[in-house]
Amino acid sequence: MISQRELIWRKAKSGIVLGVTGTVAFGGIGVWSGNEKFFEQFIAPILTFVDPEWSHRAAVNLARFHLQKRGILDDPPNLRANLGPLEVPNPIGIAAGFDKNAECISGLRRTGYGWVEIGSVTPIPQEGNAKPRVFRLPQDKAVLNRYGFNNDGHEQVYSRVQQFKSEHPGYIVGVNLGANKDSSNRISDYCKGIERFSDTADYFVINISSPNTPNLRDLQKSETLPELLQNVMLTRDSQTRRVPVFLKVAPDITDADIKSISKIVLSKETKVDGIIISNTTIKRDNLESDAKLTQESGGLSGKPLERTSTFLVAKFYSELKGQVPIIGVGGIWDGKDAFAKIQAGASAVQIYSVVAYKGLGVVNAMKKELSEILK
Template identity: 45%
Template sequence: MLYDLARPFIFTLDAEKAHGLTIAGLKALPLGPVPKSDPVLATTLAGLDFPNPIGMAPGFDKNGEVPDKLIRMGFGFAEVGTLTPLPQPGNPKPRIFRLVKDKAVINRLGFNNGGQEEAAPRLKRMGGRMGGGVLGINIGANKDSEDRIADYVTGVRNMAPLADYLTVNISSPNTPGLRALQDKGALEELLSAVMEARDNITGGAPKVPVFLKVAPDLEPADIDDIVEVTAKHGLDALIISNTTITRPPLRSPHKGETGGLSGAPLKDLALQRLKDFRAASGGNIPLIGVGGIANAEDAYERIRAGASLVQLYTAMIYEGPAMARSMTCKLARLLKRDGFSSVAEAVGSADK
């Protein structure tokens, strides 16, 4: 109710300024207790224990400032970033546009962040503040890098010791040429280098799981190639998917802006891509569903379609900070209604 009252004022602010104020507000909050999730929501992926399968997608907390606060909001995991080896300002402003009539956002941020070196000490402190929630770190390449694969290797070396899992993000449409790394030959070279770097990290700790985040704008042959290369290199999960450069029918004045579209209009495409990857992999590669998830029913649909976990971001802009707690409560009821004793039991159940 409070957010419903405040939202008209918030939406009078520039979208990026409002986001900055949100991060500042969360940083100022005391570290409260972690809400307890219903045991039916507990699940395991890549050897990691998640109290619930609802996560905050990267892009919200680009510099890893508030993942501990996100867990207190009811998320089972928080993925920060995208973090690049060197700090970079991103693309010129304005670069975030609310499409209110469509419950969507178009952004062309371009991996704006303070860099891995700046974030590392803060993320190291976060290790003891996650309250049972899982910390993911999303890594990317600098826009002007002469060797983007080397940037991902640097990201693995810098961030793996601080993360519960790493995500290799090659799916942003806002860094020119980045999505070319999804091509089979380039992906083969990238994942070979990334996994070698991960395996060569010393210190005696277990090897950090590595996930790959891909775009929704793929052809069937692309999907088959990505599954083949991912399986060959033993990645732990695929994240399906990022924003889209396609444009379904939209009503908002900003519909013509360039950049990646997220939110409600992405739902059908993201769900179809999840199903496509489920079919291509035969269910043998864990999947994480992202894109257009706005409520517990959407999350449940994605789980039944094959997602072990789900992530959201844009919907919270419209629904408010209580969204994660509400979703987890409703998702638990949906699982129990259909006779599932765990999230894992429900994964891919729409196939049966």
């Protein structure tokens, strides 16, 4: 005969199991649906207690195994955009850093992104910087990272990109190239990337603006940038396919830097096909999050970067006089933010940090809002 205490315990245990199961199911359905409001209100607060790098890995796997509801793939005509010589169905792509190793391009396409940029990829696989290396700053709607180009290297990433492109040849995939931390010739590293991916990439990004590889940003300087771009362009032009080359710049630059970079990328021997503005910032102005977090080393992305990056888009657009297409990146949280970048001179935009707060499906809400604004 079951005692009263045993009966109470069984009922309590059943209630706990039912409650946990219901909560997991509720959360799972919400994540699968791609509803950004659900994610923002219910999932994001829970993730504040979870290691941010683990969350990033979980999001990659969601896309990798198609555990996200299919998004809007039939985009309205008014969202069509150009990345230099390339046409995309909508102007909202996902920036490099999310899918570092080309593991989930198919899932990101399925979710509704106009295109995907993978990487940064270095010639030799590397672990990146020591953990912890990613931090959430929820009060500032920001993310701080010092990953340090952790990736599987050219060969493994190449095979994944090639496999995807064999199945979806018309979908645009950019390959963001980096240099190994201990490389003795960083310019050579970028050229190796062009040689390896030239038969499968739709465009290249020369990423010399990450703050997490020592002295990498020195390549942006007027004394070194021409040599880098000359070598990159000569390598690109010697390949069978003439793949467009974009340059990604840091937000922590002066007006003199803007003028210098603009002059270089417009010069005949070093003219690029596009410029991406911008990477993460090392500045920590007016942040409200815990000082222990804000003072961690690394690059800051998210909402605090929005105004700075939009201002830089406008500055570069004025200097380049429309001769070099611009992709705007930094702090885009909704369709209005995307439109602000376009108004400033961007041909298209990329998102990343907002995914940590609103989920991968946020792109569909952005597209709807942007389409309405454009109408």
